[in-house]
Amino acid sequence: MSFPKGIRRALASLASYQLTRRTSRRHMQYLMIGIGFATTASVSFVQMEAAKKRKLNISLYMAEPITDANTLLNNEEDMRTKMELMIMKVQAEFCQALEAEEYAGQKFKVDRWLRTEGGGGITCVLQDGEVFEKAGVNISVVTGMLPPGAVQQMRTRGKKLAEGKKLPFFAAGISAVIHPRNPHVPTIHFNYRYFEVESDGEKQWWFGGGTDLTPYYLNEEDAIHFHKTLKDACDEHDIGYYPRFKKWCDDYFRITHRKESRGIGGIFFDDIDTPSQEEAFKFVTSCAKSVIPSYLPLVRQHKNDDYGDNERQWQLLRRGRYVEFNLIYDRGTKFGLYTPGARYESILMSLPLNARWEYMHTVRPNSKEGKLLEVLQNPKDWVSTA
Amino acid sequence: MSFPKGIRRALASLASYQLTRRTSRRHMQYLMIGIGFATTASVSFVQMEAAKKRKLNISLYMAEPITDANTLLNNEEDMRTKMELMIMKVQAEFCQALEAEEYAGQKFKVDRWLRTEGGGGITCVLQDGEVFEKAGVNISVVTGMLPPGAVQQMRTRGKKLAEGKKLPFFAAGISAVIHPRNPHVPTIHFNYRYFEVESDGEKQWWFGGGTDLTPYYLNEEDAIHFHKTLKDACDEHDIGYYPRFKKWCDDYFRITHRKESRGIGGIFFDDIDTPSQEEAFKFVTSCAKSVIPSYLPLVRQHKNDDYGDNERQWQLLRRGRYVEFNLIYDRGTKFGLYTPGARYESILMSLPLNARWEYMHTVRPNSKEGKLLEVLQNPKDWVSTA
Incomplete structure (x- = not known):
């Protein structure tokens, strides 16, 4: 230069x-x-x-940032700023990519909200589209005091934090769940977040996140493409990441009472604070940027596939399972809903527009539905990590 | 005589x-x-x-009892026997009363199941009926060892139980959720149970239960009839019961994150062990027997009411809220699903056949939907207790 x-x-x-x-x-x-x-x-x-x-070039984003623009401009090397701007950009790019798949110009509704305790978020939802039955992409940038219970939970995960008192925290993250209309297009979920908490004058920070896919019908090529894209993003940073985070994902998105997974997995991780803050940020950025190439090809390929009422009913039943996982097991949903003053509409945007529960529903073992169930009951490796 | x-x-x-x-x-x-x-x-x-x-005259029940008939006949004065036979009878009478409301002879599917740890249950479900979209009536009679976590939870409720070890228990209960098709017919839920736990050679026992109503449109006459019937059942035993258990119900069936109740309440209680075992059993029996007179008149009166797609969509949204309560807050559902070896189909039969979640759904304040919401946000007294 x-x-x-x-x-x-x-x-x-x-x-x-x-x-x-x-x-x-x-x-x-x-x-x-x-x-x-x-x-x-x-x-x-x-x-x-x-x-x-x-x-700031606001036109790059879905709305004005949550943090005051001057604060961002004056602290551009601060990880808080970097993370906020990264998730804002990923949100906008992802929403635009999804809008481009719709046929009648359906757009995301954008809600920018602030919370009295500090910070806020931007919630974008496209509901009742032709291609996307319900798509939610949310970012939040929040500050406040962490209650002792939450501190205790972090202590059990190995964080060195003072016991029994409230601690100041900062959290910035993006979270999205896309429920397409066509049962041959899978649902995708991703979430990437950065967390800071201060105790005894010392700041601790870490990253977490993941991307995972929930198909209604198993298409092996799609599964391989999806996992391969995530693996490539991981491999750029550490070839140990993908196998470790793939397993973590399989373990996490488990509907324990049904002995089945929510979907065919992806990656999931938490408490990432190595090798350096900058490297960890770059890794999370790579993961977030891999969402579009991992998913959009599947949307394009299947959004016009033929399907009938059988497929629709099966999709609705599987969406019921999605609701079960999110409301019973998902840590983020539970943590969110139990937080006083939480914006529940932004947390529950992950729920499908429609879902169904049939008593004692069964599938024939060799049917298309049975083939998906087989993989949900026994998660498999989609790409070689040898 | x-x-x-x-x-x-x-x-x-x-x-x-x-x-x-x-x-x-x-x-x-x-x-x-x-x-x-x-x-x-x-x-x-x-x-x-x-x-x-x-x-035993098995024709009175939906299936053979869980406990061996000879054991029942040889222990007819034992509360375990009395409770099992009472809930079996209530189950059969209620199922028969609901079947009688159907037009095309739809019947309950009856599943009698046993659990390896001891005991079992009878699950009756009528699905996709003309009048009842999904109706589940379950009894369970189970024995086993209570894990230390559950013991601890009971200790916090004042039970005198040995700490940190498994304790033998017995539980018998009936639980039902009826989701009718017509949005002008409310959903009803009830649950009555008897619990025994042994610690240091001493047996403790108590009863719990409740009945509550979840209308989609508010009909004040129905609300009054429902509450009045429950109040009459309570008043027979203790005039302090209804006001106390009505409030307990309002407090319990609360969707905290939405600041609204699941429905218009009813009665709810736990840990009833006074004035005597026999009196407490009679009280619970009265409550269980009041379900049919509290609810069936509402079914008969409204099952043929006119409704359109607007009313159906609102019903589906409210059913989404029902799912939220059951999966996030309901103690019974959580306790059940976290119990290894639980029969999840019997627990989740409470979920509606169909449910819906719209982002940022709003109702006009003076609409029929708004009038229901007003009462859900501010529970009111339906019968005078003065």
Whole structure:
């Protein structure tokens, strides 16, 4: 990168600036050295002044960020900022990709909400579309005090946190569940999140997340494509990740009382704080960016497949199982709903538009439905990890 | 009752005997005195021999009892026996009353099941009827060892039980949820149960239960009739019961995250062990027997009411809320599903055949739907307790 270009960019940024270009601080340093008159204090002042005049390119996102734009611009190297802008971008790209699959211009309804305790979120839902029966993509960026019960739960997971008192926390995450109309298009869920908690003046942080697929009919090629895409995203960072997080996913999304999995898995992880904050962030970013290539090809390929009432009824029954998992076992849903002041509409957007429960429903072992059940009862490996 | 009639009955009972007539032991005493040769020991022998030849009138029930008929006949004064026969009878009467409302002879499917840990149940489900979309009436009579976690939970409720070890228990109960097809007919739920647990050689016992109504449209007359019938059943035993158990019901069936009740309440209680075992049993029996008169008139009056797609969609949304309560908050459902080896089909028969979740659904305040919501948000008193 040439020096004058750096200066030109930095100056141009006074008028219009996209925070997602993470080279900006370096440009500022070039500017400082080039002009040669700035002290650290005055640079900081110059940065702040510049930030006030810069603007986030809101058109990249579904709504204005939750955190004040100036705070973001003044803390662009802070992981809170990076995470908020990353999930905002992933949300917008994913929503736009889904909207592009609809035929009659159905769009996401966008709700930006704030919570009195601190922070808020942007909930995007497309309901009753031709291709998507219900699609919800939510981001939230929240701060507040963690109740002692939640602290205790984290202590059992090995976090070094003071016992028996409320602790300040920050959490930013994206969460999405897409229920298509055609039973030959699977449901997808993903969630990526960053967490900070402060105890005795020390900050602890970690990332968590995952992507998993819930087909109504098993298409082995789709399953392999989906898992392969996630594996590639993991392998870029650590070849140990995919096998470990694939198993974690199989273990987590289990409808224990039915002895079956919710779907055919994917990846799932929590408490990631190695090898460094930056590397962990890059890993989570890769995972989030792999959602579209893992899923959209399946939508395009099957959204016009033929199906009849039998397939629709089976899809509705499986959606009942999805509800069972989410309301009985999912930690995120339970944690959310038990949190006073939680925006339950954003938590429960994961539930399908329609679901069904039949007493003692059975499937024939060699039917298409039976073949899916077989895989749900005995999760299998879709890509070789040798 | 005349003396010879007593003898005649007692002798007749050797051929055919209905245990539900709780006068039988008295007849035996008359027989003893009348014949004048029996000692206490020989009476006991005579009873046992007689019992072997007697038969339970199985035609009164939906299936054979869970407990062996001879065990029941030999322990007819034991509360376990009384409770099992009472819930079997209530189950059969209720199922028959519901079947009588159907037009095309739809019948309950009857599944009698045993669990390896001890005991079992009879699950009756009528699915896809013309009048009842899904109706489940289950009894269970189970024995086994209570895990330390469950013991601990009971200790917090004041039971004097040894800490940190498994304890032998017995439980017998009836549980039913009826989801009618017509949105003008409410859903009803009831559950009556008897529990025994042994610790340090001492047996503790108690009763629990309740009946509650979940209308889709508010009909004040129906609400009053329903509550009045329950109140009458309570008042027979203790005029303090209805106000106390009505409030308990309002507090229990609360969908906390939505700040609304599941329905318009009824009665709910637990840990009833006064004034005596016999009196407590009579109270629970009165409650169970009040289900038909509290509910069937509502079915008959509204099962042919006109309704359109709007009403059906609203009913499906409210059924989604029903699922939320049962899977997130209901203690019985959670306790059941987390119990290894539980028959989940019998637990989840409470879920509706169809349910729906719309993101950010709203109702107009003065609409019929709004009027129901108003009452769900602010539970009211339906009968005067002054």
